Every structure is written in structure tokens, then in C-alpha cells.
Amino acid sequence: MTTIATRRVEYPADGLTMIGHLALPAGADRRPAVLVGPEGMGLSDVERRRADALAELGYVALAFDLHGGRYLGDPQEMLARCMPLLAEPDRMRGIGHAALDVLRAEARTDPDRIAAVGYGTGGVIALELGRDGADLRAIGTVNGLATGRPGEAARIRCPVWAGVGSEDPVMPPAQREAFTAEMQAAGVDWRLVVYGGALHAFHHPPVDHPIVPGVAYHPRHAQRAWRDVVDLLAECLTAGTVCSRPAAPGPPVRPGAGVDDY
Template sequence: MISRLLFLALFFSSGLQAALREESVSYQAGGTTFKGYLAWDDAKGAKQPGVLVVHEWWGLNDYAKQRAKMLAELGYTALAVDMYGDGKSSEHAAEASAFMASVVERAGVSEQRFAAAEAFLKRQPSVDPSKIAAIGYCFGGATVLNMARQGGDLAAVVSFHGNLATKTPAQPGKVKARILVLNGAADEFVSADSIAAFEAEMARAGADYRFVNYPGVRHGFSNPDADRLGKANNLPIAYDSEADRQSWAAMQDLFRKVFGK
């Protein structure tokens, strides 16, 4: 009996582990090769909603990939997007800033790279191309918000400690996605004026949005590496486990409403 139970335990454990798939992938945009990370769960069935995960200014690192894996465990096919090309990442602020500037300071580059990643995700056999969302962290949060502002065909976007300022505010009736912004109230990179401007912009645009401000929480609150990276780079960022938990739950609640799961 014991050996039979052990066999069954090993069998089902192996089956569950095998259901979660992870794959390094590449795709092209503007003559540049991008190296993303795709995660999905075969046991959840075909034609799952797809979620794009846009990294912090550090680049496509293990943190962004872990978030994609967590989404796969929830039943989504997730693509951790490479916005810098060749899967570049850094733990040095100056280098990360240069990477980010190479994208945001050139007109149309961010949009082109996001669109290429979205098209790649929609082509995956496990994805329902009519059900796409995007989440982003820091630089990535600003990126997904801007895609929503421009009328991207996204069901929902979620920004975790992302910049709210924009040079291209949403126009009335333009925003299709439901928007969730998760912000640390003590984030030194997001001013009270930028929050007020964002909320006024969303109201004028008629967007379906929700803004959550976590009291006493600083920039980078969702990333367990924030304390280490902040200390190494002299940046006012810090992890907050409770804000991390609450923000991830808020994202899941929005996705349940949008996708019915």
C-alpha cells in the first residue's frame, strides 16, 4: 500500500510540474532581435487570456520572469517582454537609465517594441488573441499606461509603481482598456501633482480606471530585491511585503472581472 501511494504521489506531482511550461523566445522589431520569456500551464487548457509583463528599468531580469511564471500558475499565458533588445538587463542605475532612455527618447520605439511583443503573444497556440492584458513595473508601468492612453486593443492594464506623467495624454473616448494603477504614497518618483494630473486626465478621457495609493510605501514596493538594489545604487526604493500582496490581489481581482477567471 505504501509503495502504491508513493507511486501515485510521485506520478501526480510529476504531472503537475510538467504542466507548467517555460520557454526563452525571440522575436523581431525594427531590425532588432528581442529575447523574451514565455510561461503557460498546459493543465489550464488551450486558449487562455494572454498577459504581457513589461519589466522595470533594470531590464528583463529574473524578477519579471518570475511574475510571468506566477501568472501562468493562475491560468494565463504570460510573456515577459524585452524592451531593450537582446534580453539586456543591469543592476547599475546609470546603465539601466541609459537603456531606458534609448527607448523613451526615440519617438515610436516603445510602441513598436510593445506591438511586436503583443503580436508574438497573440500567435501562441495557448492564447485567445481577443483576450490580452498588460502589466508593468516602474518603467514597465509607464509603458503599459501609455499603450492604454493610445487606445491599444487591451482588455486591461495594470501599473505597479509606474510613472504617471505623459506628453501624450489620453483623448476622450480613446481608452479601451480597464486601468488599475498601484502606487506607493511615499514614492519620491511620483509627485502629488502628477497623481492629480493623471486622475484629471482619466476623467476627461472617460476611462474606466482605479487608482490605489498605499500609505507609507515607497517606489519598487513589489520587488523583493528593491532594498538591495536601492542600497547599491543610492535610490529611495524599498520592498513592502503587504503592498506586494495587496497589489497582486488587486490585479487578480481585475482580471477575474475582465476575463471571468
């Protein structure tokens, strides 16, 4: 296994002191970088392990915080914070930009090769960064297919990959269709993968606290979604590639490590 370095990073956002998890690959050279956004419950060891796995693949990775260092295991407390947040694109963008600034300021980060990948609320934040015109090379969102304010998707400057479970009650077919219509109308290079039989948060291993209805882990699809994310990053962050609108043709390059951990 490749030796990586990790550290806790603190930064202000949304009136809180956020506590992120930065993972650095071996070496001292500049590397492509990935912003990793968590589900609505907040940053946990799941996202930290994902950042670590990305660092093992050679990326600088920052798993960002949503709740000022807190993990909201109570579903009602999580919904009470996340539902207003999801209704305020500018707040989400503020949280995303604060984390993106930390990642961009890291000496190991290649500022010209940064992607944002998020899950649930973190995925919506990644999309809002794109709708705000952030300089990203790729956006990936799992379970976070929220549509944005009219016309703002035209500011997205990179390919968008989205994954969702076919039985996800939070992201039903009507929501998926609205999202894809928004992307298509804006001329975005988009892809949507629907994982058959999967519910909401199918990628997230079981937790030891109550969950909202419609949530269940699907190990096989969790691994497939992780491989799809890794493929997206390899396609868009590999040195010498041009992955902006319009996207460069050709198949993605599949890295050989880290794809079976999730």
C-alpha cells in the same frame, strides 16, 4: 501546484533582439493572456516568476524584454537608456506592440482576452499600448503613472488600474494628480491605489546591486499589489465578462491561488 510550461522567445524590437519569457498553463485549450512588463532595469527572474504564477492561475503570460536580453544593474546605465525611451511614446509603443504580437501569435492565446500589466517603465509601455488603441481587456501599472500626449488617452478601450507608493519620490502627488486627471478627462474606467508608506519599486524584492534613491521593498504592500493585479485580471479576463468602456458592473472574482507569492 499546477504544471506549466515555459520557454524563451526571441523577437525584434527597438533595433534589438528581445528575449522574452513565455509561460503556458496546463492543457491545450486557448486561454486568456497577460503581457507582463518589467521595471527599467529590464527583464529578470522577478518578472519571470510573475509570468509563471499567472500561468499557474490559467493565463498565458509573456514577460517582455526592454534591453535586448540585458539586465541593467548599473543605475546610471539604466537611466541613460530609460530616460530617452520614456520621452519617446512611439518607441515605447513599438516595444509593446512587438511583444503583444508575439503573445497574440501564441496558439494557446485567446486573442479576444488579453491584458497588459507592467511595473515602472513596463507599466508606462502598457499605458502607451492603450493610448495607441491596442485591443486590450485591462491595463495595470505599478509605479508607471506617466501621462501621455494630449487627447490620446481617449483611445484607451479598457479599464486601467494603477498602484503607487505614497512616499514614491519618482511618482509624487503632482504626478499622480496629472495621471488621474488625464484618465478622468478621457472617460477611462480608472482606479488608483496608493499604498501608504511605500517608496518606488516597493513591489520588487531586494537586489544585490546599487539602486537609485527612493527605492525600497515593502513586502506587505507587494503582496497587496499582486492581489490587486490578480483581481483586475479575474474581473476583466474571465470568460463571459465584458470589461471594456463602459465597464460591466459587479465585483471581481478572486482566484484562490498565487496571490501570496510577491
